[in-house]
Amino acid sequence: MATPKIVLFYAFTPLADPEAIRLWQRDLCDALHLRGRILISPDGINGTLGGDLPAVKRWLRSFRSYAPFRDADVKWSEGTAVDADGYSADFPKLSVKVRDEIVSFGAPGELRVDERGVVGGGVRLTPEALHELVAERGDEVVFFDGRNALEAQIGRFRGAVVPDAETTRDFVGLLDSGAFDDLKGRPVVTYCTGGIRCEVLSGLMRSRGFGEVYQLDGGIVRYGERFGDDGLWEGSLYVFDGRGSVDFSDHAAVIGECAGCGAATNRTANCPDASCRRQFVVCPACVAVPCSAHAA
Numbered sequence: 001m002a003t004p005k006i007v008l009f010y011a012f013t014p015l016a017d018p019e020a021i022r023l024w025q026r027d028l029c030d031a032l033h034l035r036g037r038i039l040i041s042p043d044g045i046n047g048t049l050g051g052d053l054p055a056v057k058r059w060l061r062s063f064r065s066y067a068p069f070r071d072a073d074v075k076w077s078e079g080t081a082v083d084a085d086g087y088s089a090d091f092p093k094l095s096v097k098v099r100d101e102i103v104s105f106g107a108p109g110e111l112r113v114d115e116r117g118v119v120g121g122g123v124r125l126t127p128e129a130l131h132e133l134v135a136e137r138g139d140e141v142v143f144f145d146g147r148n149a150l151e152a153q154i155g156r157f158r159g160a161v162v163p164d165a166e167t168t169r170d171f172v173g174l175l176d177s178g179a180f181d182d183l184k185g186r187p188v189v190t191y192c193t194g195g196i197r198c199e200v201l202s203g204l205m206r207s208r209g210f211g212e213v214y215q216l217d218g219g220i221v222r223y224g225e226r227f228g229d230d231g232l233w234e235g236s237l238y239v240f241d242g243r244g245s246v247d248f249s250d251h252a253a254v255i256g257e258c259a260g261c262g263a264a265t266n267r268t269a270n271c272p273d274a275s276c277r278r279q280f281v282v283c284p285a286c287v288a289v290p291c292s293a294h295a296a
Contacts, residue, residue: 003053004079006036006090006241007060008221010046010102010196011072012117018042018098026096032059035091036241039102043113045069046102046196048241050079050088068115075194075221080243090242103200106169110207111200122190122202122213127226130189130216134232142183146171146192146201147238153281154245154256154266155220155235157191171201175208187212193237195219224248236266244268260286 015021018040025038025047032055038047049059064070081089100108112119125133134141143160145152152162161183163174174180188210190198195218202215216223220237227233228248235255236245245266254264258281265283 002082002086004050004082004088004090005053005056006048006050006077006079006088007056007074008048008077008194009063009072009074010044010194011069012044012102012113012196012199013068013115014113015040015042015044015068021045022096022098026094028059028062029094029096032056033086034059035088035094037091037094038096040096040098041100041102041108043108043111044102045072050082050090050241052082052086055086073195073218075218075225077221077246092242103197104168105172105200105204107172107204110204112203118199118203120203120206121199122188122206122215124217125189125214126217127223127231130214130223131227131231133187133189133214137187140186142186142188143232144180144183144188144190144201144205146190146198150268150279150281151193151238154268155233155237156255157232158234160191168197172204175204181209184210187214189214189216191216191223192219193239194221229253238268256281258283258286 021040029049032051034049034051034055036047036049038045049056060074079088079090083089143157145156145160145162148167149162149165156162163171165171165174188205190202190213192198198215198219202213205213220233223233224237229252234253236247236252238245254266256265258265260282263283265281267282268279269282269287271278271280
């Protein structure tokens with residue numbers, strides 16, 4: 001019986017020939033019937049892939065055989081299903097592309113990486129170390145969400161600061177505007193889904209005068225693996241595949257509010273209007289409500 005799996009991975013490391021990496025990964029994933037999305041730049045690789053467990057394991061062995069990727073952060077989760085040919089039901093296709101940035105903050109000139117990762121980023125905190133920091137510093141600690149605001153609507157760390165960002169590219173402008181300058185004297189813990197966005201964000205914050213900046217190592221995914229819903233996290237984790245969101249336990253809080261009726265929900269959906277590219281938090285009953293009603 002097929003065992004559907006999804007891997008989320010990234011590595012910040014100098015890559016002399018991103019196009020060669022693209023061709024290798026495209027051909028490897030094609031041969032193994034894997035679907036998902038991989039972005040490659042001169043600064044590293046970022047991706048998520050789904051398929052049958054044996055195929056994903058073969059991909060990982062090949063991936064780690066390349067020295068710069070040997071220590072890449074790779075996280076596993078359960079997929080929804082795979083078809084008779086081993087293709088994941090959670091991704092419509094395979095996309096492998098070269099970009100200026102593997103996380104689109106719109107500031108490729110600011111990012112510096114070496115063989116150990118991002119240069120000048122925040123101090124890494126394991127989930128256990130995060131709890132120690134909160135126990136020691138209490139309400140002084142600020143959780144700073146490094147994701148799009150929509151993602152935070154269905155799940156976030158308790159009391160987190162959630163910037164009004166529709167895309168990752170909004171963060172640089174928000175930081176430069178001075179909107180969060182009042183946090184510069186406090187311990188700030190950046191977090192995101194798997195660790196990659198907050199790794200870049202923590203460096204952007206440090207270069208703008210935030211003196212005590214941390215990043216949650218492995219992101220929400222790693223935290224959820226360790227503490228589930230019995231720690232500082234509340235709600236569901238938004239994911240960029242067919243699952244939509246994932247829960248860490250059978251007692252996850254439902255903190256999202258339907259844009260149509262206000263009911264509690266952890267579901268998101270694209271606006272049904274063909275002219276609209278936005279997503280909303282919606283309950284099943286309101287999923288077909290027009291965009292104008294959601295935005296009201």
